[in-house]
Amino acid sequence: MSEQSARRFLVLGGIRSGKSELAENLVSGTGTVRYVATAGASGDDPGWTARVEAHRTRRPAGWATEEIGSDPDRLITLLAEAKPDEALLVDDLGGWLTASLDAAGAWSDEAPEALGHQPATSLAAAVRDCSASLLVLVSPEVGLSVVPPTAAGRLFADAIGEVNKAVAAACDGVAFVVAGQPTWLKGTDPRGAAAAAAPAFTPVTHPAISPAAGVADASAQVATPAPATWAGAETATLPVVEAGEAAQPIAVGMYLPMPDEPSSAAAGERLARLDVPGAGLGALAPVVTFAAGTQRQEIPRPWQTVQMFLLHADHAGGVAAGDSPAESARRLEAVERGEGVWALLAGAAGVGVQTVRVGGAAAVEEADAMSDAEVDAALRYGWQLAESAVDAGTDLIVIGSGGAGADAVAAAVIALTANGEAAALLGRVFTADGRIDDLAWMRRCAAVRDALHRVRPHARDPRTILAALGGPDHAVATGMLLGAVSRRTPVLLDGPVGIAAALVARDFGAQTRHWILLPDTGGHPGVRLGADVLGLSPVLDLKLGLGEGAAALAALPTLRSALTLAATLPTAPGAAALPTAPGV
Known part of the structure; x- marks a missing residue:
């Protein structure tokens, strides 16, 4: 695995389970997002076209969308070309696998095993090497249903099972969504404990807080502004x-956590050995050591x-x-x-x-x-x-x-x-x-x-x-x-x-x-x-x-650039390498 700060997640689920909504929620608010759609609309299938259009409508206007359609190799290329400052959402691997089987002519009853493990192996390798700061892949889980009665159905079910296993092994986290409720099979919900207990998808409007009652007022909602360059306000x-209200006050002299000094020191040492033509990050170096200490890892990731x-x-x-x-x-x-x-x-x-x-x-x-x-x-x-x-x-x-x-x-x-x-x-x-x-x-x-x-x-x-x-x-x-x-x-x-x-x-x-x-x-x-x-x-x-x-x-893009360089650049030839930090 290359030195970078990528986080990789696989979201599994059945039809209408809420898996796509969870995936979209995982990448929301991460800045530059590229949405990779594996299937486009079909003129002779109004129902499928309506599903595709619902996905398009739900995406924020600022996301870049690329539909790979019948070119399965395009997904491998996009994963390889991903930049450290962008997030990728791939929805879904079932469409990609279908295109792969089409391209290989593997649907015939005479050769149902034509592809073997090739799609799973190639995709898993691309996922491991992807440099995107955040990668979320959606895939159907069909192994819980009955065995398909046709050879083509059995081929797809077996192949998607192989793909899901291989990609799950390459990811940091795997979620299984049932009835809109995610269960994390591998890793933990990156949104935090409260999000893990909440529904998979949160609407883009937010309840304001009632000054009279001090509780959420569902009737007072503020819509997210429309411009694509605007991240949204609530x-x-x-x-x-209220009179007589009692609550535990915040204590004076409480003990709060400290950043991890060894991680900060190791990040500083690594900066001195980066393969750069000049003297290094200069005044931006403290940004990297600060982030390393607060993230408790020697190679900190850019803030997402x-x-x-x-x-x-x-x-x-x-x-x-x-x-x-x-x-x-x-x-x-x-x-x-x-x-x-x-x-x-x-x-x-x-x-x-x-x-x-x-x-x-x-x-x-x-x-x-x-x-x-x-x-x-x-x-x-x-x-x-x-x-x-x-x-x-x-x-x-x-x-x-x-x-x-x-x-x-x-x-x-x-x-x-x-x-x-x-x-x-x-x-x-x-x-x-x-x-x-x-x-x-x-x-x-x-x-x-x-x-x-x-x-x-x-x-x-x-x-x-x-x-x-x-x-x-x-x-x-x-x-x-x-x-x-x-x-x-x-x-x-x-x-x-x-x-x-x-x-x-x-x-x-x-x-x-x-x-x-x-x-x-x-x-x-x-x-x-x-x-x-x-x-x-x-x-x-x-x-x-x-x-x-x-x-x-105004300074944030520059600060993020320092973290991106520190996380992505290799050390100079001959310099002793630090071990890769957990989560990197």
């Missing part, structure tokens, strides 16, 4: 804490399913000077339509975006931003969002933020937790036409100064900081970080709200900072100070000012 709203959470809260008072709640709401609605900076960058990077409305916060220069009970609810909610994403197969989380005054409040949190000077940590304020608004900046300085003066006599435990200064968006971001780390999932941050949340999260669990990657500081003084305190070094120096989370989305 919205959620922070539940309101990336989820961005765009948090939105409007803060009252002077911290929002120069900001317009109406303008922040307009930008958020644009994201949900698949428009604007965040949406375009997410679509280009193949990232899913979920907007999370978390209400508003009081003027912190006058009163606490939220109550203690609201802090606990927001922390739990952020944790739940992260866990749900990981259960759905997410392997990297991006945190973004919008809302009036959010970055000024973040500067106050950073100043308090990192012992900084508030005025030096506040970014410039720009008007809608791009001019610098110094008056608004001074009003923000005064509001942050008064807020810090109000809270300094109080205890500086993380809950108090979130309640007094942070507000619901900071609390949800903090809970999201803790939830992601608890599930060994890395997080990209690039803005003041994320950095402020990381500073608070380290007091809940000091291990949190080791799971954070900082693509860029955006030139923001608060981000630079917070990153320095956390021990985070920016990978790039883009100085983008497009909104919190946008720099991470």
